[in-house]
Amino acid sequence: MRRRTFLKLGAATAASAALPALALADVPKPYSFDAAPPLDSVDAYVKWMVENRGEDPKHLRKRWERYGIMKGNQYFTTKNDMRGFLMVPREEFCLKYNQDQAYSYHFLDIGWGVTISGPDTVGRMTSALDIKKGEKCLEIGTGSGYQSAYLANMTDKVWSIEIIKPLAERTRGIYDALIKRGYTEYSAITSKNADGYYGWEEAGPFDKIVVTCGIDHIPPPLLKQLKPGGIMVIPVGPPGAQHVLKVVKDVAADGAITVARTDIYHGRIVPFVPFTKLVGDAIKGTYSQ
Numbered sequence: 015m016r017r018r019t020f021l022k023l024g025a026a027t028a029a030s031a032a033l034p035a036l037a038l039a040d041v042p043k044p045y046s047f048d049a050a051p052p053l054d055s056v057d058a059y060v061k062w063m064v065e066n067r068g069e070d071p072k073h074l075r076k077r078w079e080r081y082g083i084m085k086g087n088q089y090f091t092t093k094n095d096m097r098g099f100l101m102v103p104r105e106e107f108c109l110k111y112n113q114d115q116a117y118s119y120h121f122l123d124i125g126w127g128v129t130i131s132g133p134d135t136v137g138r139m140t141s142a143l144d145i146k147k148g149e150k151c152l153e154i155g156t157g158s159g160y161q162s163a164y165l166a167n168m169t170d171k172v173w174s175i176e177i178i179k180p181l182a183e184r185t186r187g188i189y190d191a192l193i194k195r196g197y198t199e200y201s202a203i204t205s206k207n208a209d210g211y212y213g214w215e216e217a218g219p220f221d222k223i224v225v226t227c228g229i230d231h232i233p234p235p236l237l238k239q240l241k242p243g244g245i246m247v248i249p250v251g252p253p254g255a256q257h258v259l260k261v262v263k264d265v266a267a268d269g270a271i272t273v274a275r276t277d278i279y280h281g282r283i284v285p286f287v288p289f290t291k292l293v294g295d296a297i298k299g300t301y302s303q
């Protein structure tokens with residue numbers, strides 16, 4: 015049975031003690047989509063972020079370092095993609111024991127046997143979505159919350175679904191605590207605990223869909239909820255060996271649906287945690303055959 019438990023705002027108490035202590039000062043300046051951190055100088059960037067976002071220079075310098083690598087590898091397509099990456103405090107979405115690893119290449123443990131994807135992967139998948147402000151974006155697999163936080167810097171309409179209930183609650187708690195501190199952009203994220211295979215029909219159709227767990231086919235309900243011309247980025251393939259596909263939906267005059275697929279990693283295998291299945295209230299198995 016599909017669950018539609020909407021998570022209540024203010025569930026900060028669900029945030030695990032293993033998460034970083036929320037000790038930083040409040041964000042000094044109100045969020046705006048027009049706020050533009052410098053993209054070309056580390057010192058100017060750190061200064062701007064300290065003044066506008068109240069963040070720790072130690073994390074900011076590491077974020078910049080990762081940004082430089084991603085930029086060098088051409089993982090960003092637009093300045094908006096770069097801005098999105100630079101605006102998100104990834105460390106807030108990593109466990110306490112991984113704080114020093116927040117900007118390393120690798121995916122990291124977030125509990126319950128699942129992971130926060132590596133920053134390069136998130137950056138590359140987000141760029142492939144080509145999100146514009148005002149577009150409706152759905153994420154399957156909220157996990158740590160980092161990907162949706164990134165999306166919330168690209169558009170003001172984000173929905174995210176997580177199948178693991180305590181993880182969905184913990185992440186909602188992180189967003190709510192950050193919103194209270196002044197990260198008001200995360201108010202754009204509506205989240206719920208459910209099986210994402212079925213998408214979020216009442217909120218759709220969506221301009222963009224990003225799937226962050228691996229499956230061997232494109233879930234038909236997700237394709238249905240994608241607008242004509244919409245883009246889905248999804249890891250497709252056998253367990254632990256997916257290709258990250260960019261899927262563009264086309265609907266012909268007679269209603270026939272076709273999809274154009276490209277592999278955003280040009281054939282490289284990228285392993286993702288499995289797209290699991292809810293049976294009643296329990297997670298049992300996966301959707302892959």
Ligand SMILES: C[S@@+](CC[C@H](N)C(=O)[O-])C[C@H]1O[C@@H](n2cnc3c(N)ncnc32)[C@H](O)[C@@H]1O
Pocket residue numbers: 128129130131154155156157158159160161162175176177178181208209210211226227286287288289290291292
């Ligand atoms: C790679 S992890 C998290 C990535 C996440 N976007 C982030 O930024 O941390 C993928 C997530 O997908 C979730 N997941 C797996 N199957 C799912 C399903 N059927 N519906 C919703 N979420 C699912 C997992 O529980 C896990 O949290």
